[in-house]
Amino acid sequence: MIMLAKVVSYGGNAVRYALEKEKAKLVKVNHMPEGIDPTAIWYLMKHHCELHQQDRTVGRKLEREMVSFVISPTKQEAAHFQMEDWQRLHEEALDALDVVGLIPKGMTHEVKTNFRNSMNVAGLHSDSNSGTLHLHLDCCRVDLDGNTNDVHDIHERAMMAAEIINMRHGWKQPKEIREMRRKELADFCDYTLRNMEEFDIDFFFRMLQMKGYEVTPRYDKNKKLVGYTIGKNASVFKASEVGRRYMASQLEATWKKFHPQPAQDKV
Numbered sequence: 001m002i003m004l005a006k007v008v009s010y011g012g013n014a015v016r017y018a019l020e021k022e023k024a025k026l027v028k029v030n031h032m033p034e035g036i037d038p039t040a041i042w043y044l045m046k047h048h049c050e051l052h053q054q055d056r057t058v059g060r061k062l063e064r065e066m067v068s069f070v071i072s073p074t075k076q077e078a079a080h081f082q083m084e085d086w087q088r089l090h091e092e093a094l095d096a097l098d099v100v101g102l103i104p105k106g107m108t109h110e111v112k113t114n115f116r117n118s119m120n121v122a123g124l125h126s127d128s129n130s131g132t133l134h135l136h137l138d139c140c141r142v143d144l145d146g147n148t149n150d151v152h153d154i155h156e157r158a159m160m161a162a163e164i165i166n167m168r169h170g171w172k173q174p175k176e177i178r179e180m181r182r183k184e185l186a187d188f189c190d191y192t193l194r195n196m197e198e199f200d201i202d203f204f205f206r207m208l209q210m211k212g213y214e215v216t217p218r219y220d221k222n223k224k225l226v227g228y229t230i231g232k233n234a235s236v237f238k239a240s241e242v243g244r245r246y247m248a249s250q251l252e253a254t255w256k257k258f259h260p261q262p263a264q265d266k267v
Contacts, residue, residue: 001073001166002174002235003093005158007151011066011138012042018068018123018136027122027135028087030094031144042066045119045140052146065141067115067151069093069158072134072235077171081133083124089165090122090135096161104152111150113157114143127232129212181235185213186242190258199255201225201248 008014015038019026029036032044049065071093078085094116101110119140126133141149162174172180192207205215208230217228225248230237239246245254 001071001077001162001169001171002177003072003158003162004070004236005154006068007064007141007154008066008068009064011045011068012039014066014068014136014138015039015042015121018121018125018138021123021125023126024136025083025124027083027124028090029121031117031119032121041119041121041138048119048140049142052142062141062148064151067139067141067149067154069097069137069139070134071137071162072132074172074177075130075132077169078133086122086124086133086135090137092165092168093135093137093161094120094139096164097157099164100157100160102153102157104150107152111152113149113151114145114147115139115149117145118143118149127212178235181232182237182242185230185237186246189242189246193251193255194258196255199252201251204251 018024019038019041029041032041036044046065049062053062071089073081073089081089098113098116101112103110120138122135122137124133125136139149141151143149159174165171166173188208188211192204196203205217205228208215212232214231214236215228216231218226220226227248228239230239230242239248239251244250
């Protein structure tokens with residue numbers, strides 16, 4: 001199982017995506033009324049943060065009011081999961097996150113989160129191609145006591161929480177899973193390039209998207225492609241992480257290696 005984390009400034013979109021994406025299922029709502037819609041969930045969290053902002057006498061205004069997590073077991077690990085199992089994983093993830101303590105750079109003492117005592121909601125998603133199930137978990141930055149959940153190194157904390165859960169269940173550790181998914185992605189990139197009759201970066205990206213990957217290209221001010229990322233569920237890779245031969249600057253040369261020109265006969 002792997003877990004990714006992201007701090008978001010406008011949580012309305014995150015909650016709607018978690019609960020209203022096609023085939024999404026509500027897993028659990030904590031510290032909020034049952035049956036309220038995603039927009040109301042976000043406004044409850046936002047209002048709670050603003051209400052306790054008045055109690056803050058030091059520090060700048062809290063601008064990012066939600067933390068979103070993606071919790072993704074492998075297909076084998078979740079093979080026999082029922083809704084009750086996903087609900088338990090939701091609670092277990094919150095507990096594991098709160099156990100992790102780190103000393104952020106520039107600080108002298110260990111800090112922890114209190115997501116278990118914060119408003120949170122989880123939705124269950126199914127990958128459109130593979131059918132792999134994963135959780136989207138959205139947590140309020142301010143707990144019920146008015147304390148702000150610290151988000152320094154939150155991505156690293158999520159990885160450590162995933163390791164705790166994996167050790168408990170005897171599951172594969174995140175690094176093993178990430179390497180397995182990187183290899184799968186590299187194999188599909190090779191397959192796509194090998195079967196392209198001519199080099200076309202847009203076609204390459206479309207094939208990845210049809211396979212279920214999210215492709216995010218990056219352009220410079222002259223609208224030249226300088227990089228891209230490829231992701232699925234909780235695994236996101238820079239092109240260079242998949243392999244240097246898939247970098248934007250090397251991709252056409254890689255395609256040419258799969259399509260060598262026939263030697264010209266001398267006259």
